[in-house]
Amino acid sequence: MFDRFARVLFRLPLDRALDYRIAPDMEPEIGSRVQVKLNNREEIGIVCEMTDTAESDRVLDIEAVLDPLPVVTKDQIELADRLADYYICGPGEGLFKMFPSPPVSFQTTSSRNFKIPDIEAAPAPSPRHTLNQEQSAIYQEIKKNHKAGRMHLLHGITGSGKTEVYIHLMRDALLEGRGALLLVPEIALTVQMIQRLQEVFGSAIALLHSGLPAKERFLNYLSVIQKKRRLVVGTRSAIFAPVDALKYIIIDEEHDSSYRENSAPRYDARLLARWIANSRDAMIIAGSATPRLESRRACQTHPELFHYHSISGRAAGSLPQVQVLQAPTNQNPISGQLITEIEKNLKNGQQTILLLNRRGYQPFIYCDNCASTIKCPRCSVTLHFHKPDILLCHYCAYNARNDGTCPQCGGKTKATGTGVQRLEEFLASRFLDARIERVDTDTSKGGKNLQDSLHRFFRKELDILMGTQMIAKGLDAPDVTLVGVLQADQGLMLSDYRAQERTFSLLMQVAGRAGRGQFQGRVIIEALNPEHSVIHMAAAQDYARFYDAELRLRSATNYPPFCRLLRFLIRSPDQEYAEQKIDELAELLESTLASESDALEILGPAPAPIERIHDQYRMHILVKTRSYERIRPALRAMLESFRPGLRKGHLEFEPDPQDVV
Structure with missing residues (x-):
């Protein structure tokens, strides 16, 4: 009898699968998990191929299927x-991101019986709304021009009814x-x-997101892989859902940075969508009121592959009137004019949204005696004061009690600035009868509190909803007639080429909640x-002018979409070691890419904007x-030779980073 072997991938930075012998009484399938020994440790891998x-x-033998x-x-x-290949990582690292962890009861070794519930047949879908003229024209154009890999960019102002177009296409x-897959930035x-x-x-829809209980999420995933459901709605990782006979990948709020994964491999779901569609x-189908510069420009440079559609009118209501004011420089967190407008809204029984993208009570603690701010002992950032x-x-997440003394000199400290906790306190003292909630x-840890708050707001059980950027998108409350944005320009101060x-985008999105x-x-x-x-263009809700101005700036400074940006970051608890290794990497990069020197530019090495x-x-x-x-093959070879010598640190490689902080 001949031996059989399985090639197994692991959640490790290995460049290939490893072979294991299949015992005669075992019948693993391609795509199933197995338990094996690797370097004298128990590891779980996935069978990717069978071979003789x-x-x-x-x-070694497979220990268990x-x-x-x-x-x-x-x-x-x-x-x-x-x-x-693209992200220069191990194939197993990517594969293990593609499915939710199965519950223990699913395993063949479990004594419990895992039951897969039946999916009730859903009635024939019937959209609740008829498309208006603009929506209908776009819908027909998309249907008429079906070709693998094409992207249709729906650039619609906030409230223009992009969701209705999605629903008709999914139907x-x-x-x-x-099948169809709808990606959203955040389910909550x-x-x-x-x-x-x-x-x-x-019941035809399978929800896939981290907010679901683990077993429910896996059952939903299982219903997709078994072809019992062909419609999936989920966040970033749902891009991997194995939807049968996939026809549409719909990306709502395609500009949102949450479509980028935060750990290696740092994939971009929007890029993967193009691979999968092809x-x-x-x-x-990508929709946004503020499309990414890369997406909008692609529609101009490659119109045969990227189709641009504009929706200029709202499905209901009208665009709000926008006013820009000087932020108060006194102790009040908001201006007198905004206070007056809130009072009017409360008197008229209408709702208000206030955005302040700064957590905590006050963002800075400083000492007059030694003229320093109180910084985190683990990070090169200031500590924020949170009540109590x-x-x-x-x-x-380092925390310490605020005893009012400076750790450097023992002098007295003072807190300054305004965060959402202080704003909430101010509003509660000013509007005693108002129903106010902070988000x-x-x-909102875990998402449930956030959903509860939003449901109460939609039911008009709250008068004022205030919070950070999570309230800037996705809210459709017809009784919101006032939106206030505080410290609107603080994001412009970041050391990042995407800051503007x-x-x-944030200002356009939150303004769109009103009216x-x-x-x-x-x-x-x-x-x-x-x-x-930027503040004035957002106030005028003039995307075209912003796009032209920002594109000129990116062209002049040679940033995306006029180049591809690659980031190499070394981190280590030893500062001297990190500096030594980044210098070595810089030399290696220059020699590796010497033949391409005319076609690229190397910036650095340098400390990251947040150094620790x-x-x-x-x-x-x-x-x-x-x-x-x-240059990717040369970079892969370079990184594979460099990483083993990195004993006291870690190297992160990221193509097309969303930020460089």
Whole structure:
């Protein structure tokens, strides 16, 4: 009898699969998880291939087949290989991001019986609304021009009804026996959209996001891989869902940075959508009121692949009137004019949204005696004062009691500035009868509290909803007639080439929450520099002017979309070691890319804008190039030779980074 072997991938930075012998009584399938020994440790891997020969003479046996059914498909395994090539990582690192962890009861070794519930047949989908003229023209154009890999960019102002176009396309796919995938930035902020989708499609929709209980999430995933559901709605990682006969990948709020993964491999779901669409005869529908510069420019430079559609009118209501004010320089967190407008809203029984993108009570603690701010001992950032008496780091979560003394000289400290806690306190003391709720990451851990707050707001059980940037998108409340934005220009001070684009998008998005019903909306933007051009373009809701100005700036400075940006970052608890290794990497980069010197630019090495996080010193190098595909093989070889010598640190490589902080 001949031996059989399985090639197994691991959640490790290995460049290839390893061979293991299959015992005669075992029947693993491609895509199922197995338990094996690796370097004398128990590891879980995924079978990616079966073979009659092994690449090595020393082959260990598979100890156990964990899954009665595959947890990934062959298409996903192929996608993992492409992910590994592009992001210069191990294929297993990408593959293990593609499915939710199965519960223990799913494993073949479990004594418990895992039951897969039946999916009730959903009734024939029937959209609740008829498309208006603009929506209908775009819908027909998309249907008429189906070609694998094409992207249709829906540039619609806030409240223009992009969701209705999505619903009609998803219905068409379902009726044709095909599937659709809808990506959203954050499920908790799209409760209204999910409700509308479920009203139309019922049980045909599989929700995939981290806010679900683990077993429910895996069961939903299983219903997709078993072809029982062909409509998926989820956040970033749902891009990997193995939707059968996929026709549309719909990306709502395509500008949102949450579509970028935060840990290696740092994939971009929008890029993966293009790969998947090309290989699956699917198209991409991307919607936004503030499209990314890269997406908008692609529609101009490659119109045969990227189609641009504009929706200029709101489905209901009208665009709000926007006013820009000088932020108050006294102790009040908001201006007298905004206070007056809030009073009017309360008197008229209308709702208000206030955005202050700063957590805590006050953002700075300083000492007059030694003229220093109180910084985190683990990070090179200031500590924020949170009530009742905590100093908190917003990067590593270090906290200490605020005893009012300076750790450097023992002098007395003072807190300054305004965060959302202080704003909430001020509003509560000013508007005694108002029903006020604060929404930020401190009040909304796990997402449930956030959804509860939003439901109360939609039911008009709250008068004022205030918080950080999480309230800037996805809210459709017709009784919101006033939006106030405080410290609107603080994001412009970041050391990042996307700072202006992010600020403009945030202001446009939050302004769009006002005036969606029968009453005229008003928006008041307060800024320390109210004359800044980005603030004025956002106030005028003039995307075209911002796009032209920002594109000229990016062209002059050679930043995306006019180049590809690559980031190499070394972090280590030893500052001297990090500096030594980044210098070595810089030399290696220059020699590796010497033949491409005319086509690229190397910036650095230098400390990252935030030099230390979590007791790790951070040094980085940026490479600007127009030929990433050409230099990638050389970069892979360079990184594979460099990483083993990095004993006291870690190297992060990221193509197309969303930020360089």
